[in-house]
Amino acid sequence: MILSRRLHPPARRGRFNIIWKGSVPMLENDIQEILFSEEQLKARVAEIARQIEADYAGKEIMLISVLRGSFIFMADLCRAIHLPCTLDFMSVSSYGKSTTSSGQVQITKDLSEDITGRHVIVVEDILDSGNTLSYLLKILENRHPASIRLCTLLDKPERRVKPVEVHYTGFTIPDAFVVGYGLDYAERYRNLPYIGVLKPAVYGG
Numbered sequence: 001m002i003l004s005r006r007l008h009p010p011a012r013r014g015r016f017n018i019i020w021k022g023s024v025p026m027l028e029n030d031i032q033e034i035l036f037s038e039e040q041l042k043a044r045v046a047e048i049a050r051q052i053e054a055d056y057a058g059k060e061i062m063l064i065s066v067l068r069g070s071f072i073f074m075a076d077l078c079r080a081i082h083l084p085c086t087l088d089f090m091s092v093s094s095y096g097k098s099t100t101s102s103g104q105v106q107i108t109k110d111l112s113e114d115i116t117g118r119h120v121i122v123v124e125d126i127l128d129s130g131n132t133l134s135y136l137l138k139i140l141e142n143r144h145p146a147s148i149r150l151c152t153l154l155d156k157p158e159r160r161v162k163p164v165e166v167h168y169t170g171f172t173i174p175d176a177f178v179v180g181y182g183l184d185y186a187e188r189y190r191n192l193p194y195i196g197v198l199k200p201a202v203y204g205g
């Protein structure tokens with residue numbers, strides 16, 4: 001796996017350097033390297049689903065998606081799990097327009113459901129510094145679920161600042177800023193069906 005040497009792009013300032021193809025901007029042209037293809041993602045999501053089914057056999061689970069990055073992973077994962085399951089969504093802000101988390105986390109959309117006594121699995125796109133999730137998990141634990149586990153599609157352990165216990169990880173990746181399959185750079189690229197590394201030219205690197 002060859003990764004860009006420029007690991008994290010700087011915070012977005014002003015306009016994007018979108019790479020145009022003819023008169024249409026093509027997201028694909030901004031990607032330097034595909035890390036995980038649609039097929040690889042699908043296969044790994046199915047494996048995680050089997051693991052969750054085995055661990056929670058006979059129980060009803062509640063999947064909590066941390067918006068917005070995990071929305072595609074959540075959609076695929078919940079359809080791959082054949083257990084009774086409810087879904088809820090919450091949103092936290094920790095980055096603003098920057099690409100590194102500040103440690104200052106705010107709940108911007110809380111859950112609709114009560115999690116007391118439920119078997120909760122928090123579904124995240126990526127675990128980076130751990131700032132967001134260590135804060136979020138503490139808040140959720142205080143609401144007394146029957147159990148709580150974390151499922152993250154990607155994990156960048158090299159960048160961890162706060163320890164976070166993870167039960168299900170899709171892929172462990174090196175320190176690179178990735179986009180696609182729900183993950184964004186300044187709100188773009190979420191709709192790419194695969195996960196890739198941005199070309200440095202996009203963020204002026």
Ligand code: IMP
Pocket residue numbers: 069094095100101124125126127128129130131132133176177178179183184185
């Ligand atoms: P943490 O608080 O540093 O662990 O930040 C976690 C959040 O930062 C994730 O849920 C993502 O929204 C975002 N994030 C971290 N790394 C990346 C990346 O490589 N690409 C896109 N978003 C990222």
Ligand code: MG
Pocket residue numbers: 066067068069070124125126
């Ligand atoms: Mg996220």
